[in-house]
Amino acid sequence: MPYADPVKRREHSRLYMRKWRAAHPDRDRSGRPPEVRIRTDESRMKDAARAKLARAIKRGEVVRPDECDDCGGVGRSGWMQAHHDDYAKPYAVRWLCSACHGLVHRMPDGEVA
């Protein structure tokens, strides 16, 4: 523990942050590079599909089931998550529990939806 004194420690991290910001002028406070914040067509499409689906759920046109399409369970939260296989079809979703949804996104063929 180089700085047992909390005042000195704060001073140290302040100086560190100042140096870090000077060395990385293109980054914001989150430290993420700017390209992460640039909206791609894909991310726009995903957002649009999710928004469309959310509106349909609100209107009662799409009903969120209580059970997972994959395992038939209710998951830990008891709340099914909509998974889009194709964002061009915002209403064609699979309803998955958080566990199954996590598995889908960790599939090695890189399917991310």
Ligand SMILES: [Zn+2]
């Ligand atoms: Zn499941």
Ligand SMILES: [Zn+2]
């Ligand atoms: Zn998904």
